[in-house]
Amino acid sequence: MGKQLLLENINVQGISTLEVYRANGGYKALEKALKMQQSEVVDEVKKSGLRGRGGAGFPTGMKWGFIAKPEGVPRHLVCNADESEPGTFKDRFLMQNKPHMLIEGMILSSYALGANVSYIYIRGELLYVYHILEKAIQEAYDAGLLGKNILGSGFDLELYVQCGAGAYICGEETALIESLEGKRGNPRIKPPFPAVSGVWGRPTVVNNVETIAATVPIILMGGDEYAKIGIGKSTGTKLISACGHLAKPGVYEIEMGLSTEEFIYSENYCGGIKNGKKLKAVVAGGSSVPILPAELFLKTAKGEPRLMSYESLADGGFATGTMLGSGGFIVLDETASIVKNLWNFTRFYHHESCGQCSPCREGTGWMEKVLHRILEGHGKQSDVDLLFDIQSKIDGKTICPLGEAASWPVASAIRHFRAEFEEYVNHPEKIKDVKHYYNMRNLQPTA
Numbered sequence: 001m002g003k004q005l006l007l008e009n010i011n012v013q014g015i016s017t018l019e020v021y022r023a024n025g026g027y028k029a030l031e032k033a034l035k036m037q038q039s040e041v042v043d044e045v046k047k048s049g050l051r052g053r054g055g056a057g058f059p060t061g062m063k064w065g066f067i068a069k070p071e072g073v074p075r076h077l078v079c080n081a082d083e084s085e086p087g088t089f090k091d092r093f094l095m096q097n098k099p100h101m102l103i104e105g106m107i108l109s110s111y112a113l114g115a116n117v118s119y120i121y122i123r124g125e126l127l128y129v130y131h132i133l134e135k136a137i138q139e140a141y142d143a144g145l146l147g148k149n150i151l152g153s154g155f156d157l158e159l160y161v162q163c164g165a166g167a168y169i170c171g172e173e174t175a176l177i178e179s180l181e182g183k184r185g186n187p188r189i190k191p192p193f194p195a196v197s198g199v200w201g202r203p204t205v206v207n208n209v210e211t212i213a214a215t216v217p218i219i220l221m222g223g224d225e226y227a228k229i230g231i232g233k234s235t236g237t238k239l240i241s242a243c244g245h246l247a248k249p250g251v252y253e254i255e256m257g258l259s260t261e262e263f264i265y266s267e268n269y270c271g272g273i274k275n276g277k278k279l280k281a282v283v284a285g286g287s288s289v290p291i292l293p294a295e296l297f298l299k300t301a302k303g304e305p306r307l308m309s310y311e312s313l314a315d316g317g318f319a320t321g322t323m324l325g326s327g328g329f330i331v332l333d334e335t336a337s338i339v340k341n342l343w344n345f346t347r348f349y350h351h352e353s354c355g356q357c358s359p360c361r362e363g364t365g366w367m368e369k370v371l372h373r374i375l376e377g378h379g380k381q382s383d384v385d386l387l388f389d390i391q392s393k394i395d396g397k398t399i400c401p402l403g404e405a406a407s408w409p410v411a412s413a414i415r416h417f418r419a420e421f422e423e424y425v426n427h428p429e430k431i432k433d434v435k436h437y438y439n440m441r442n443l444q445p446t447a
């Protein structure tokens, strides 16, 4: 096992309480940060090379450096705890078990950004985590870690948790901001970016839960030390939520640079494929990223071992590579149907599209219909090309990246598993279990 910077002490009984968290070194990073200049805290984060863990991997220190500082205008830090990406459940795990780590990260990051009012926006379905956070925040207020003059430093912070109603699109940062302001969660056109005009039109930084939690070990150990962990521009550790046909699904903390093979097969991590089956494909970064067949997931097209890093997973571009994304690993064994899996994803994106852009609103529904008719045994010879064509008309032509999130899985599934689609079209008599699949979810096939 590699270093456990985030999941350390996760199994200590009572670690979700302030008392036990503090007894295990909690809030030491905050004490240290509050004795530093705000700009020094930002510099440590810059030196660490930390990249946003919400999906895009944008350098956090650089993002913090972009925040506008107009005279007399308040700034805000917003923690994105929406986590609705299929296959991703790492933030929930961290918040549920170590809520004070997120709160500590929020306080020191707000200090670095000069924000005196900050928010955690949490997905509606995670109501029980909302209550855990509320309890932990109250403990922090009672101990003088939130509110006025935190630990005698002169720094004030009010921290609020806002519960969404449960929409995937509210994880997109500008939709999140709209929702936080009490409006329908429709993404905004950028620019202006939140760093200039975010919550209430004020300069705002939006960061993922894991990103904010990672500032705690960064301040404790120093940015340079943190940057020594990992590989190349993928520094530090990363939480991976691994699900699907695995012997040991779960949330793991890996050091960046671990090989994908070790992650899947080692007993320290996923323990191999369930029931000794063969690995067929992996969706490595949450449902939005391109799917890779086993051979390209384990080795790059150049034959080099594939590593768990932003660069290695992207090696080969979209032709033979993918993305680390949010670290939501969905693992499929040899019995899995790529077409059914894709229909499931596409149905999700159609349902979650906010409807502002025609290519996304119409295209996701159209792709769902075509996939559905293929699965029902009524596929046409031209359907595979039609699907590819529809996704290409969404990619890059929408207000927010949900359009791409819907199109990339379709493009990559066809690119790597075209023969499977053609088999469904040419031999509908071989299609099994589709009705059963609908029934399991109490769904009615659409016409």
Ligand SMILES: Cc1cc2nc3c(=O)[nH]c(=O)nc-3n(C[C@H](O)[C@H](O)[C@H](O)COP(=O)(O)O)c2cc1C
Residues within 6 Å of the ligand: 051, 052, 053, 054, 055, 056, 057, 058, 060, 063, 080, 081, 082, 083, 084, 085, 168, 169, 170, 171, 172, 173, 174, 206, 207, 208, 209, 211, 212, 400, 401, 402, 405
């Ligand atoms: C449709 C959609 C859903 C998203 N959902 C999340 C989410 O649940 N959590 C998250 O941190 N980022 C999500 N993002 C990315 C955010 O827009 C934003 O980039 C991120 O919160 C920035 O934080 P980071 O720099 O710490 O990664 C989503 C993006 C899109 C387009």
Ligand code: SF4
Residues within 6 Å of the ligand: 169, 186, 187, 352, 353, 354, 355, 356, 357, 358, 360, 361, 398, 399, 400, 401, 402, 403
């Ligand atoms: S791409 Fe889809 S989700 Fe994003 S703004 Fe357009 S319609 Fe809404």
